[in-house]
Amino acid sequence: MSQNNKAKLCVSNLDLFYGDNQALKNINMNIKRNKVTALIGPSGCGKSTFLRTLNRMNDLIENVKIKGQIEVDGENIYNTEDVIKLRTKVGMVFQKPNLFPMSIYDNVAYGPRTHGTKDKKELDKIVEESLKGAAIWEEVKDRLKSSALGLSGGQQQRICIARAIAMKPEVILMDEPTSALDPISTLKVEELIQELKDDYTIVIVTHNMQQAARVSDDTAFFLNGELVEYKETKIMFTNPEDKRTEDYITGRFG
Numbered sequence: 001m002s003q004n005n006k007a008k009l010c011v012s013n014l015d016l017f018y019g020d021n022q023a024l025k026n027i028n029m030n031i032k033r034n035k036v037t038a039l040i041g042p043s044g045c046g047k048s049t050f051l052r053t054l055n056r057m058n059d060l061i062e063n064v065k066i067k068g069q070i071e072v073d074g075e076n077i078y079n080t081e082d083v084i085k086l087r088t089k090v091g092m093v094f095q096k097p098n099l100f101p102m103s104i105y106d107n108v109a110y111g112p113r114t115h116g117t118k119d120k121k122e123l124d125k126i127v128e129e130s131l132k133g134a135a136i137w138e139e140v141k142d143r144l145k146s147s148a149l150g151l152s153g154g155q156q157q158r159i160c161i162a163r164a165i166a167m168k169p170e171v172i173l174m175d176e177p178t179s180a181l182d183p184i185s186t187l188k189v190e191e192l193i194q195e196l197k198d199d200y201t202i203v204i205v206t207h208n209m210q211q212a213a214r215v216s217d218d219t220a221f222f223l224n225g226e227l228v229e230y231k232e233t234k235i236m237f238t239n240p241e242d243k244r245t246e247d248y249i250t251g252r253f254g
Contacts, residue, residue, distance in 0.1 A: 008033035008171060008201040009054060014068035016049060016058065023049050025225045027068070031218075036193055036202045038216035038233065040209065042253065046225040047205045051173050054203065055090035056083050072171065088115070091169035095176040097156035099163075104131075104151070105144040107159055111167045126166050133199075134162035135192045154185020161192065165200075172196065174204040178211065190215050209249055213237050221245045 007030035016024035024046050031037050039047040052058045053070060056077060069076045077086050088111075099107050108127045109117075117123055127144070131137040136158040140151070148159050157177060164172055174193070178186040193202060193215045206212050212219050213233060220230040221242075229236065229245045240246045247253055 006030075006032050008072065009203075010071040010074075011053075012069050012071075014050075014053065014070065015066070016046075016053060017063075017065040018061070019063040023225050024053070027227045029220060029227060029230050031201065031203060033201045034197055034199075035217040036197050036204060036215050038212035038219045039203065039205045039222060040207075040212050040219060041222035041228075041248070043207075045222040047220075047222045048175055050222065051175055051203060051205050054171070054173055055087050055092055057092070059083065088167050089169055090171040090173060091164035091167055092173045092175070093157070093160050093164055093177050096180050097153060097160050099148040099156055099159055101147065101149055103145050104140050104148045104159060107148045108162050108166050111163060115167070130162040130166040131159075133165045133196070134158045135188065135195065136162060152185065154181050154188060157181060157185070157189060158192065161189075161196075165196075169200065171201045171203065174202065176205050176207060179207065186211075209237075209251075221248060223248070 009031040011027055011029045011031070014024055014027040015022065027050060039051060041047050049058065053066065058064045058066065066078065069078060071077070072090065080086055100110060105127055108130050109123045112123060112126050117126065128137065131140060136155060139155060148156065151159065161172075178189050181189065190211065193204065196202060204215065216233045218231065219233045219236045221228045221236070223244055229240060229242045236245065237249060240249065
């Protein structure tokens with residue numbers, strides 16, 4: 001077991017290869033529980049690839065080879081056979097809302113149903129709590145039977161967050177969750193992220209420096225598959241150690 005009780009996820013000596021191409025190089029980091037950790041860096045630097053290693057989404061890609069280890073609460077996730085259980089514990093919200101063509105209610109109830117919850121009262125409770133947790137209950141409570149695809153982009157993304165919450169995860173991964181949204185919807189999702197960290201550990205990939213500064217407690221800067229620097233966000237943005245970090249956050253490249 002890892003000794004670091006503050007860390008929810010411990011990543012040690014992580015390498016990832018797509019065929020012969022090494023996409024992640026010796027990543028070591030401890031991600032703190034009930035904090036928001038932002039992953040920043042230019043396109044193609046490995047941040048989304050890294051995010052997907054945390055719930056083994058890269059297993060779905062051919063020719064991927066992974067070395068090193070990732071522990072969630074001290075258990076190496078690459079030793080477990082039960083990937084579905086892992087993805088229940090480590091939920092994910094994608095860049096574009098990816099709702100199913102069904103009602104708002106059925107979208108949120110989908111995960112619990114597939115995991116065996118059949119009782120209507122229980123499902124009603126899960127749906128209501130999840131939508132409240134995603135700060136969208138008041139907007140949709142009178143139209144739960146309507147198609148989720150009729151909602152705005154920002155509302156759809158919050159339904160995706162509700163769908164993740166419905167599975168009672170411990171970690172929520174977010175891959176640029178606001179990049180397709182307008183400024184007002186972005187603000188709502190950012191406020192929601194701040195509220196969610198009381199109950200979840202959150203890891204967010206963002207292209208937006210200001211967003212990282214606003215929502216995260218810690219920030220990790222990736223470049224060319226390497227973790228260049230990782231520290232408290234306010235220190236990272238005011239006093240980076242590495243010249244490459246400074247150049248990136250001041251807009252000299254990226």
